Amino acid sequence: MTKVEPVPAARKIQVVVVGGGAAGLELATRLGAHFGRRHFDIILVERNRTHIWKPLLHEVAAGSLDANLDEVGYRSHGFAWGYRFFYGTLDGIDRDTRQVLIAPILDEDGSEIMGRHSIRYDYLVLAVGSVSNDFGTKGVAQNCIFLDSRLQADRFRSKLLDHCLRVSRTLQNDPDAEAQVRVDIVGGGARNDLLNRLTGELTGFEIVVGSPESSTMGNFAIQLASLAGDYTPSTGVNYAAVVNWAGELIANSSPISVLSGSSGL
Numbered sequence: 226m227t228k229v230e231p232v233p234a235a236r237k238i239q240v241v242v243v244g245g246g247a248a249g250l251e252l253a254t255r256l257g258a259h260f261g262r263r264h265f266d267i268i269l270v271e272r273n274r275t276h277i278w279k280p281l282l283h284e285v286a287a288g289s290l291d292a293n294l295d296e297v298g299y300r301s302h303g304f305a306w307g308y309r310f311f312y313g314t315l316d317g318i319d320r321d322t323r324q325v326l327i328a329p330i331l332d333e334d335g336s337e338i339m340g341r342h343s344i345r346y347d348y349l350v351l352a353v354g355s356v357s358n359d360f361g362t363k364g365v366a367q368n369c370i371f372l373d374s375r376l377q378a379d380r381f382r383s384k385l386l387d388h389c390l391r392v393s394r395t396l397q398n399d400p401d402a403e404a405q406v407r408v409d410i411v412g413g414g415a416r417n418d419l420l421n422r423l424t425g426e427l428t429g430f431e432i433v434v435g436s437p438e439s440s441t442m443g444n445f446a447i448q449l450a451s452l453a454g455d456y457t458p459s460t461g462v463n464y465a466a467v468v469n470w471a472g473e474l475i476a477n478s479s480p481i482s483v484l485s486g487s488s489g490l
């Protein structure tokens with residue numbers, strides 16, 4: 226009987242998208258839907274298992290949105306739209322061998338589930354987004370909760386609720402006690418006003434707000450800093466100098482206003 230040699234399957238073209246945020250998720254979905262799995266392998270690498278649209282983080286933080294109801298699970302979404310989801314954190318790229326390097330995956334107790342590994346790519350898209358810039362504003366890095374991820378939004382909500390409980394208990398025991406809940410918000414971005422209002426309305430507490438101008442100045446300064454690059458010999462201005470200057474300007478010039486909450490505890 227003649228032996229039939231197996232025909233090697235043609236190697237699929239592998240497109241790797243790292244980061245399943247607003248850009249990466251949309252791209253992987255469209256690529257998966259358009260090219261499918263026959264000749265292409267569309268792979269989304271993301272360090273979270275679910276996606277929630279970042280502009281909703283204010284509502285998650287204030288407690289007016291249950292993130293579990295609004296999030297998208299990458300694995301089932303990928304199955305429906307023709308891409309494969311790889312859970313993990315990118316920690317390097319080997320451009321010579323065209324591979325992305327994925328950090329070891331640990332369980333919640335810190336035990337390793339999977340060691341450092343790599344994924345081959347023919348085309349690579351990095352869509353890892355960005356995080357908030359505090360422009361060097363004093364005390365922000367040490368004392369503030371940033372709103373860049375669901376984890377941080379959840380943490381803010383838990384801390385707020387815990388503190389409400391603490392104040393409530395104190396006032397029950399001593400109605401004249403000085404206890405109060407005060408939320409200070411740094412940054413005047415597009416959704417800041419919403420977070421302030423929601424937090425004030427839901428808790429009935431006083432919300433202290435820095436001026437929106439600080440955000441405008443921050444944005445302006447960062448554009449200027451990127452124009453300056455590392456160093457501009459003619460002006461002597463560099464990135465760090467512009468960012469420091471902006472931090473000082475914002476700290477010294479922004480008036481603070483207070484929104485009063487409508488109800489008590």
Ligand SMILES: Cc1cc2nc3c(=O)[nH]c(=O)nc-3n(C[C@H](O)[C@H](O)[C@H](O)COP(=O)(O)OP(=O)(O)OC[C@H]3O[C@@H](n4cnc5c(N)ncnc54)[C@H](O)[C@@H]3O)c2cc1C
Binds near residue numbers: 246249270273354
């Ligand atoms: C609180 C808040 C409110 C906002 N409100 C608005 C608004 O009202 N209107 C508006 O237009 N824009 C708003 N934005 C901005 C908007 O969310 C961003 O412009 C947009 O999300 C950027 O999309 P992106 O895909 O580039 O990055 P992201 O959406 O940040 O996605 C990046 C993804 O990459 C993943 N990632 C990062 N590093 C790694 C790694 N090493 N390995 C694997 N995965 C990684 C992250 O987990 C994340 O899922 C807001 C942003 C925030 C934080």
